[in-house]
Amino acid sequence: MGLRINDIVPNFTAETDHGTITFHDWIGDSWAILFSHPKDFTPVCTTEFGAVAQLADEWEKRGAKVIGLSVDSADEHVKWKADIEGFADAKAGFPIIADESLEVSKAFDMLPAEAYLPDGRTAADSASVRSVFIISPDKKVQLIMTYPMSVGRNFAEVLRALDGLQRTWQQPLATPANWTTGQDVIVALGLNDEEAKEKYGEIDVKLPYLRFTKNPD
DSSP: OOOOSSSSSOOOOOETTEEEEEEEHHHHHHHEEEESSOOSSSSHHHHHHHHHTTHHHHHHHEEEEEEOOOOOOHHHHHHHHHHHHHHHSSOOOOEEEEEEEEEHHHTTSSSSSTTOOOOTTTTTTTTTTEEEEEEEESSSSEEEOOTTTTSSHHHHHHHHHHHHHHHHTTSSSETTTTTTSSSEEOOOOTHHHHHHHHHHHEEEEETEEEEOOOOOO
């Protein structure tokens, strides 16, 4: 059975370039973002790690921890970070999981159980290890994005999605297409009009099932 939204994420103990972590303990009471990569020293992934490093202040502002994963060793991760930081002109202060055994990649359903790393492998051998998971403080998956190797991930969109998740988490709200922080939000169908007005004030009824209200923030 694959990992789905609202599933509790697998707990695991793994080596990183920051030392050994146990994942649920590492998350603690924070939001967390796990972004995975099929191999160190690859071009697209280097730009992606650089983008995450450049957003360090934004992750911190939102109380979100970020952690990378690649199916190479912690020593290789340390060497790769020198390239990443040089390219991005930013400190890559987040840990990178060393998933040489593929245990984490398989637990997160990024690779089939029978997958292995052949001698002389290339990134194509673990091409599906190209996902982003946003995890809420209760250790549940809130979002999954998976990209091909040829398309660099848009971490501005990951940041926007995190904002939407934090705005609506455990609240009867949703965000419309292309929403950004500060824009109006959608009232969930679990509230009738009177309940929505009592909770949020004025509502803008576009359709009986599509009702907007000002961002409660």
